[in-house]
Amino acid sequence: MRWQGKRKSSNVEDRRGQRVAAGAGIGALLFRFLPYLLRSKLGRTLLILGVVVFVGSRFLGIDVAPGLSSGGSAQAPAQLTQEQQQMGDFVAVILADTEQTWHSILESAGIPYREPKLILFTGQVNSACGMASAAVGPFYCPGDEQVYIDLSFYEDLKNRHGAPGDFAQAYVIAHEIGHHVQNILGTSDKVHRSQQMMSKVDGNKLSVKLELQADCYAGVWGYHADTKRQMLDSGDLNEALVAASAIGDDRLQKQATGRVTPDSFTHGSSEQRVAWFKRGFTTGDINQCDTFSGR
Ligand SMILES: [Zn+2]
Incomplete structure (x- = not known):
């Protein structure tokens, strides 16, 4: 990706190296x-x-x-290596680009975009959704409208899931931002309310649709980063597709248990995740991201 020298978002909060108080x-x-x-x-x-x-x-x-x-919160920022510093800069540039993209898309539809904060942490973090460990992977908490990432997930992505590359890393951020967009549009609220009135199996099916839509929104961001700001190199798209495929539920389940049980999917199969990301990426249109209507 061509990201160096581009605007960095001021919405990154760097808590790397801080112990949870x-x-x-x-x-x-x-x-x-x-x-x-x-x-x-x-x-x-x-x-x-x-x-x-x-x-x-x-x-x-x-x-x-x-x-x-120390009061637990007012700790001095941790010493970061040059590589870690650069990773932080990369995240801030991607976040800035998602801000530009979603301001333009939502505001042209008359919907104001609230910029979310992105928290970088190591090991454990406190959020409005409770205490979380890095093991849960990157997540979005609607309660405080913040995205949480322990960048060691990128090591996992590369080493355990065979999905290296900066666009793969950007896709992970864009997916979480996709959840924030769903929060703004009221989609996630609607889903969570309906889930309370249905069986676990049906609830999981809805979760999958929510996740696939976040993938599609990530693709929509990719379209804008590519066509409006020429941030992509050749091969970048493939990195995201490999990542989407690598963290599909079927692949993750197979790695964990050796078998696949579709009823417990909450993120969608590899094939589905790739397909919806591609759909967003080729159209750049959020109206193409209706994963719920069952087409
Ligand atoms: Zn998700």
Whole structure:
């Protein structure tokens, strides 16, 4: 991809290398059990002892509870290698391009586009959708309208799923942004409401449609990045198709269990994911992304 030197989005929040504040957890726990602690003599003694140790250690410059004393959130940014820095820049450029694309598409339909934040993290992250570990892969949380990515997923994509390349990486971001667009358009809300009134199998079928639409929207972004801003090199499209195919449910299930059970699909088969991405990519038109009407 030709991304270097292009505008970087200011909506990236870099939490790489930061530990999720254990201190905040300890504080919350303490607060919850405070009434019980105050009720007994032993509890009160422990509490006073704890305060004395904590305050005393601060005076002596010993950090007994780093999470507590730093407030847990105001940590200095981690030292990043040049390669990690560059990955962050790449993500910020792709995010900026999705902003430009979706402002133009939605606003020409009279719908304002709210730019989502993208959080880079390592290991574990706190979101409005709860605490998440990198193992769940990149995700979008509608509760705070933020995309969360641990960039080690790109290593997995390359090494475990055989899908290397920067356009494959961009596709992953564009897919999550696709979920944000669904949130703005009310599609995800509608799906989640209907899912509460149906069986798990039917619910999964709807999830698949939602996921395939996000793939189609990712393709729509690709169309705009390519035709309006010439960001793609030859071979780039193929990288995204390989990635879409590699992270299809059938492929992932086969790797995990050795067999495929379509009823439990929540993302769609490799073939479906490739087809919908392609459809968005060749038309650049979100009206072509109606995965729900069953055509
Ligand atoms: Zn998704």
